[in-house]
Amino acid sequence: MWLPMLGMTALPHLGGFYGGYITRKEVKTWYPTLQRPSWRPPNAAFPIVWTCLYTGMGYGSYLVWKELGGFTKDALVPLGLYGLQLALNWAWTPIFFCAHKLKLALMEIVLLTGVVGATMVSWHPISRTATLLMAPYLTWLCLATSLNYCIWRDNREEKTE
Secondary structure, eight states: OHHHHHHHHHHHHHHHHHHHHHHHHHHHTTGGGSOOOTTOOOTTHHHHHHHHHHHHHHHHHHHHHHHTTSSOGGGHHHHHHHHHHHHHHHHHHIIIIISOOHHHHHHHHHHHHHHHHHHHHHHTTTOHHHHHHHHHHHHHHHHHHHHHHHHHHHTTTSSOO
16 A cells, blocks of 8 residues: 555645746746745745645545545545645646736635635544644645735736736
């Protein structure tokens, strides 16, 4: 059973690798031109934090999958919500960093945060551990949403919406 565990734990990192690849140039060129709040985390923190968050959510999804006996009818909602939040997570980076759509990225991350909360609610009766593994992610999303909001608010005069 170690192969499904490794695969499901690694899966979220695919979007993380892609996101890191597409943001490299933008973090050095476009992002520094934006007005950003003083409390933002340093750029170097993001890959470290996301590695931990992706690993935790991936392993949590494995725990839910294992507890429900795989991709069964009972797994449809909890793993479907997980898949939806993962797709939303992967979509935020190109919206914000490539398209420079700050308002759309804000709306998307608010939706993402809600879906992560719903995922956690659906996981709780199945695996408390899996739910707790998602808690740092939800916390980080609250910070990221606040950061996205401040950047949008302070840069509205530019054609980034």
